[in-house]
Amino acid sequence: MELIVIGGSAGALDALLAIVPALPDELVTPILVALHVSPHHPSRLADLLGRHATRPVCEPEDKQPIRAGTIYVAPPDYHLLVERNETCALSVDAPLNYSRPSIDMLFDSAADAFGPAVTGVVLSGANDDGARGLARIFAAGGCCVVQSPSAAPHAAMPTAAVQRAREAHVLAVGEIVPFLARRAVIRKDRVAR
Amino acid sequence: MNDLAPLLDAIYQRYHYDFRSYAEASLRRRLATALLHFRCDSLPELQARVIHNPLAFADLLRFVTVQVSDMFRDPVYWRAIREVVVPYLRTYASLKVWVAGCATGEEAYSLAIVLDEEGLLDRALIYATDINPESLRAAQAGVYDTSRFARFSDNYRLAGGRASLADYYTAAYDGAMIDQRLKKSIVFSDHSLATDTVFAEVQLASCRNVLIYFDKQLQERALGVLAEALCRKGFLGLGTKETLRFTTLAPSFTECAPDARIYQRM
Numbered sequence: 001m002e003l004i005v006i007g008g009s010a011g012a013l014d015a016l017l018a019i020v021p022a023l024p025d026e027l028v029t030p031i032l033v034a035l036h037v038s039p040h041h042p043s044r045l046a047d048l049l050g051r052h053a054t055r056p057v058c059e060p061e062d063k064q065p066i067r068a069g070t071i072y073v074a075p076p077d078y079h080l081l082v083e084r085n086e087t088c089a090l091s092v093d094a095p096l097n098y099s100r101p102s103i104d105m106l107f108d109s110a111a112d113a114f115g116p117a118v119t120g121v122v123l124s125g126a127n128d129d130g131a132r133g134l135a136r137i138f139a140a141g142g143c144c145v146v147q148s149p150s151a152a153p154h155a156a157m158p159t160a161a162v163q164r165a166r167e168a169h170v171l172a173v174g175e176i177v178p179f180l181a182r183r184a185v186i187r188k189d190r191v192a193r
Numbered sequence: 194m195n196d197l198a199p200l201l202d203a204i205y206q207r208y209h210y211d212f213r214s215y216a217e218a219s220l221r222r223r224l225a226t227a228l229l230h231f232r233c234d235s236l237p238e239l240q241a242r243v244i245h246n247p248l249a250f251a252d253l254l255r256f257v258t259v260q261v262s263d264m265f266r267d268p269v270y271w272r273a274i275r276e277v278v279v280p281y282l283r284t285y286a287s288l289k290v291w292v293a294g295c296a297t298g299e300e301a302y303s304l305a306i307v308l309d310e311e312g313l314l315d316r317a318l319i320y321a322t323d324i325n326p327e328s329l330r331a332a333q334a335g336v337y338d339t340s341r342f343a344r345f346s347d348n349y350r351l352a353g354g355r356a357s358l359a360d361y362y363t364a365a366y367d368g369a370m371i372d373q374r375l376k377k378s379i380v381f382s383d384h385s386l387a388t389d390t391v392f393a394e395v396q397l398a399s400c401r402n403v404l405i406y407f408d409k410q411l412q413e414r415a416l417g418v419l420a421e422a423l424c425r426k427g428f429l430g431l432g433t434k435e436t437l438r439f440t441t442l443a444p445s446f447t448e449c450a451p452d453a454r455i456y457q458r459m
């Protein structure tokens with residue numbers, strides 16, 4: 001199953017609010033998002049993204065099937081992972097990199113389950129969560145994208161990601177959606193052949 | 194479960210702990226962390242290490258099972274226990290409640306506090322069970338890092354706490370200890386939702402963020418055990434992202450506090 005996983009922290013919400021409305025209808029690859037949010041309040045992230053999206057956005061239940069054309073947002077205070085049987089998995093394991101949800105945990109599980117079919121995207125943020133996971137996605141044959149650190153409100157996360165995953169495509173926010181769309185077409189052709 | 198299977202089979206044969214139907218993604222993650230801890234390069238190497246050494250296995254168990262929860266995690270749940278479940282519990286002369294997968298005891302003590310404030314603790318017995326002996330020892334000790342209590346207190350207030358959480362523990366030099374009075378109402382014991390059966394009839398079973406670690410087949414088994422333990426009209430509390438929907442147990446329950454994931458057995 002083709003899959004896009006996106007991670008971010010401080011400053012990433014603005015990037016997501018630019019990315020989500022720009023997704024073209026033809027790009028039906030399911031998208032999973034781990035964004036660092038306060039664990040103590042019910043998140044409005046899914047609602048917020050949903051208002052800007054032309055496709056369903058939800059906080060998944062445990063074992064919810066991953067469907068085309070849908071965006072899944074990690075619930076606050078849970079890790080979001082993906083299973084080989086194309087379902088979402090949640091965990092309350094200890095925070096990783098002080099974060100729950102952890103971007104590394106989402107990315108690692110995606111790499112383990114779907115290898116070359118995964119595209120990982122690291123956005124703005126103030127720590128290095130996501131860098132190891134992105135390297136893991138690359139090692140499993142997947143594709144890596146990083147928001148250009150020079151244009152990100154907080155450069156630490158994308159900088160760490162580029163250092164760990166040197167082959168990553170470093171893109172401005174506005175270039176990310178066209179890149180994802182092109183990649184989806186290329187993958188589709190490859191799978192068809 | 195492909196490459197994990199030999200290790201999990203061996204653990205089951207040797208120690209009778211059954212992780213064969215655990216959800217794969219998080220189990221894989223935990224085993225990867227264990228590999229680092231044991232300085233093993235591969236799962237077969239880890240298997241060789243733990244199968245011949247019960248102490249090493251006890252150590253591994255720590256990685257595979259421990260869930261840390263907070264007191265009054267998800268205040269909306271605890272508020273619903275007070276508002277929806279407690280009025281029903283009042284109608285019983287003596288109460289039995291079950292916290293399944295209690296880990297280090299935070300939720301069992303939260304429940305004891307709610308029952309105490311509602312005047313029910315004197316007639317209640319709380320069973321708190323887990324498969325990890327080390328967790329059970331920690332739960333029984335009831336000592337938590339002092340730094341965690343600010344968060345616990347916030348949760349407690351949001352959950353409708355009637356007093357101050359400080360009334361229920363004593364700060365000591367290396368942590369805060371839960372009061373003896375609460376501990377006396379709780380029986381901590383070993384029980385596996387994967388391999389054991391029902392041991393008591395209860396009016397409330399609270400099993401939160403445990404089922405997320407099981408695959409669908411094991412979830413069905415565990416829910417079967419929980420349902421069988423519940424008396425008629427008894428309550429089942431799950432984690433906020435767990436649901437009975439899509440399970441064969443769904444028709445046997447009504448959802449009585451949907452936001453809090455509290456179900457009542459019909």
